[in-house]
Amino acid sequence: MKYAEEFRDPKAAKALLAQIAEVVDDIGASRDAPIHIMEICGGHTHAIFRYGLDKLIHDGVDFIHGPGCPVCVLPMSRVDECIEIAEKEGVIFTSFGDAMRVPGTKKSLLQAKADGADIRMVYSPLDALELARRNPDREVVFFGLGFETTTPSTALSIQVAAREGLTNFSVFCNHITVPEPIKVLLDDPYMVLDGFVGPGHVSMVIGTHPYDFIAQNYGKPIVVAGFEPLDLLQSVLMVLQQIRDGRAEVENQYARVVSEHGNPVSIAAMADVYEPRPSFEWRGLGEIDASGLQIRKAYEAFDAEVKFGIGHAVGARVVAEPEGCACGAVMTGRMKPVQCPQFGRGCTPEMPLGALMVSSEGACAAYYQYGGARAAAE
Structure with a gap:
């Protein structure tokens, strides 16, 4: 085919x-x-x-x-830390578009942008690198987010920044593994x-x-x-x-794209730049050992957590899920999205409350978009 x-x-x-x-x-x-x-x-x-x-x-x-x-399982505490970085003087904070609406405890990146923070949507970490080159007097931070799919591009960008000596570029690393x-x-x-x-x-x-x-x-x-x-x-x-x-x-089944041993260049870049975190919080699932990646000490000059003194550098903050959120039950098969009392009421794609409603790829968002909203109303 x-x-x-x-x-x-x-x-x-x-x-x-x-x-x-x-x-x-x-x-x-x-x-x-x-x-x-x-x-x-x-x-x-x-x-x-x-x-x-x-x-x-x-x-x-x-x-x-x-x-x-990965957008759905991002904990609110990490969004809060994004905003903390973005609101610092002299910072240009860059992010993929689908992460802009993820709610923190007080607001999202999109709301922080409306409040005056210099937050820009990019399509690649290479866009953030170019911003760093063009703005040598500003700190440019890229919000590294995603599974192994997007992790190599962030790793390669850090390697490029290290070769070029771009000291005003860093990554807030939230990459996670499957x-x-x-x-x-x-x-x-x-x-x-x-x-x-x-x-x-x-x-x-x-x-x-x-x-x-x-x-x-x-x-x-x-x-x-x-x-x-x-x-x-x-x-x-x-x-x-x-x-x-x-x-x-x-x-x-996906042999036209996937090979048995994957992409060796990407795997090598990831191994060079990252190491496993002892633990990382997944929204809706809690802390999971060795499920997140952090930037190795050799590249800590490009680690926003070290540069700005947040996250794993000083101890992560844990934020409780909103009351009534049943995302954990949905992800463990104990409940369908429409059975959650907040579905389509307190939690919608426009105003997401739970992890699985945040992104269009989340189960609750998919249910809502393709007929679940009607089911909830009924």
């Missing part, structure tokens, strides 16, 4: 749905005892609801929405999971072997998936076939 339309072909989708139904019937799953499959990536959650796959697929399959949106929260979810005694649809973009960087523990240690199948409807349906079918056959393996 060459073009997106081919991955959205209705006839092919119907054939895959029929195969899925056949395998589910072979397994003997039903609405009362469904097969629980977690899509780890927020992009997959969005695609599932955009194309109505949750409604088209056999009743014996239940999608559990994982913590696969495998560690999956371990936490699998160790949760209340979590019921039968298999995983693995993240395609993350796997493009790290390959497929970081997920070996899911199959080897927990006996659960995982299939790395692309983002089109046929990608997702085929991946679900592959997970179900493993369950039916009594197998637990790491399989790669």
Whole structure:
């Protein structure tokens, strides 16, 4: 296949749905005892609801929405620290657009910008580097945010800044990694999971072997998936076939993009610039050991936490979630978004209260956008 339309072909989708139904019937799953499959990536959650796959697929399959949106799981304390940096005199604070509306305890970056802070949206850390070159009398800070997908570009930018001696450039590092929260979810005694649809973009960087523990240690199948409807349906079918056959393996449906060992240049850059944090807070899930990355001492001149004396340099601040927020229950499969009392009422995309409503890739935002708002009203 060459073009997106081919991955959205209705006839092919119907054939895959029929195969899925056949395998589910072979397994003997039903609405009362469904097969629980977690899509780890927020992009997959969005695609599932955009194309109505949750409604088209056999009743014996239940999608559990994982913590696969880095904007969604960013804790409010880190947003507060962003704003603290941005409001310092002489600072130009740069951020991806989807992080601008993430609420802190008092306001978001967008609100801080309206209050007068020099906060600018960029499309890449390279944009922030260029701002540093053009403004040598200003401190330019890039808000490094995301999973392994975006982590290499930030690492490479720090390496460039070090080579050029750009002393007025730094990164507020909030990069996080995928495998560690999956371990936490699998160790949760209340979590019921039968298999995983693995993240395609993350796997493009790290390959497929970081997920070996899911199959080897927990006996659960995982299939790395692309983002089109046929990608997702085929991946679900592959997970179900493993369950039916009594197998637990790491399989790669997204082979046109993902290789077994990932991108060696990106992996080398990450290893050079970052090291694991002892612990990092995930909004909705709490503290998770070794799940975040911090800038190594060799590059601490480009570490905004060190430069401005916040975050891990002086001890992180923990902020409680808003009362009534049920994001943790949604991410562990104990509740659907529409069952949260705040959904569509106290929590909407315009005024997000919980982690999963913050970004369009969050489960609650996807539910809301593709029909959940009506369900909440009813």
